[in-house]
Amino acid sequence: MPANKDPDTPGKWLCQFYFTDWTGARKKKKKRGFDTKREALEWEREFLKHQRADMSMKLSAFVDLYLEDMGHRLRASTLENKRFIYNLKIKPYLGEKPMNLVTSPDVRKWQNELMAAEHQEGKKYSPTYLKTVNNQLTALFNYAVKYYGLRENPCHKAGSMGKKNAEEMQFWTTEEYKKFREAVKDKPRSYMAFQLLYYTGMRIGELMALTKADVDLDAGTVTVSKSYNRLNGADVISPPKTPKSNRVIALPDFLCDELRAYLAQLYDLQKSDRIFPFTKYFLEHEMKRGCKVSGVKKIRLHDLRHSHASLLIELGFSPLLIAERLGHEKVETTLNTYSHLWPHKQDEVVAKLQGIELLGGSTMVLKNPVKQN
Structure with a gap:
């Protein structure tokens, strides 16, 4: 159905249409509060793509679908961390691109911008944090490939960024x-x-x-x-x-x-x-x-x-x-x-083995030694 001016809210637009949900049931959807007709029609298009999980849908819309599904499988804190990364580090860069049009060069450009960015004055993101963010984008595309038929994950060709582990573990004696x-x-x-x-x-x-x-x-x-x-x-x-x-x-x-x-x-x-x-x-x-x-x-x-x-x-x-x-x-x-x-413990192992041997007084002698040809 076309978008129309909202009779109850002057200056605003609404859209209403029928769609078929995942159970095969036919339902009606209505959404109001748009400033322009174009915004109303675009929202309708994205909603329908979301229902079909069409890979021409915007990355930002697919993130919402992904998080909705993962919300049943992850702890609340894990889900919230994912949402934070997607909303602040991924959607602003790639959110408007269709899923099937995100390329490896797009991912490389996104990585380069994050590696050059400063989260505080004079402070760049740590290698471990960059790795964490990159893993979230990779997981999103892996999900699209596995469950929604996306042909390939562009992150694989783009390569990763950051490091899995910090260079030096901190601890107190x-x-x-x-x-x-x-x-x-x-x-x-x-x-x-x-x-x-x-x-x-x-x-x-x-x-x-x-x-x-x-x-x-x-x-x-x-x-x-x-x-x-x-x-x-x-x-x-x-x-x-x-x-x-x-x-x-x-x-x-x-x-x-x-x-x-x-x-x-x-x-x-x-x-x-x-x-x-x-x-x-x-x-x-x-x-x-x-x-x-x-x-x-x-x-x-x-x-x-x-x-x-x-x-x-x-x-x-x-x-x-x-x-x-x-x-x-x-x-x-x-x-x-x-x-x-643990490496320095190897010296302790050797020392204790040496002590056992010295206490024994002599090395072990085979009763029936094997003859060499």
Whole structure:
């Protein structure tokens, strides 16, 4: 149907038309509030392409379709991160181009612009962030190829940008951490939160989701079964990152004693109440404050998790145990992430093997040596 002037809103246009949805049912659609007839007709065209998932539809419209589908399969925080990247880093550059007309040179140009851009004065995007953004565009086109018949993914020929891992992993030694915690000891909830992060390796969202019911001080454990995020002004509790992230973490006695004292200070705390009722922003502020006062180098909040892993490696624990404590889905994840922290352990292995041999007094002699021809 053609677009018409809206009789109820002077100066505005509306469009109304029939379409067939994915079930085969015929339905009527009506949309008002357009400034021009052209805008109304263009919206109708894009809506119909969306229903057919026609690859001549604009990239921006296909992003909406993709996110709507993935919304049933991803955690709310993951979906929100995807939406943020698409809206700010991809749609402004490629959003008006039809999906089937985005070429590898288009992708290369987009990459070059992002690599040259500054998110703050004098500061360009990090290689790991560029890689993350590039992965989102690649995922979008992979989805179009797999489910909607797009002939090829232009990102594959264009190549990637950025790096998967940061060049240097940041972490604190135990000495550095102890200096830092003294600087935040004036705020009990900050002190206790950082103690748990450093000595358990929990993710930030896992820490902030902890409730009184998750803490068993008699057994000396905390149970991780959920994650907290603040999204669009609302508190969101979701399952943890992976199935293996559901875990029970054992606590040392000194940490149980400190946690018991901290919980005793929380007035009328119910079992379902969060024991750290703050957001990630609060912890980031406290991290900056503690580093400034103590003089300890600034690291990210997530690097406290790396610090815990580094501590366990230094204490000689196995990759399998570390993977279970951190909630990694596979032990390979632990090995790949922290492989650079293990090399010096090879010298310890050699030294211990040498010690065993020396204690034995002599090398092993075969009773029936094989004759050489």
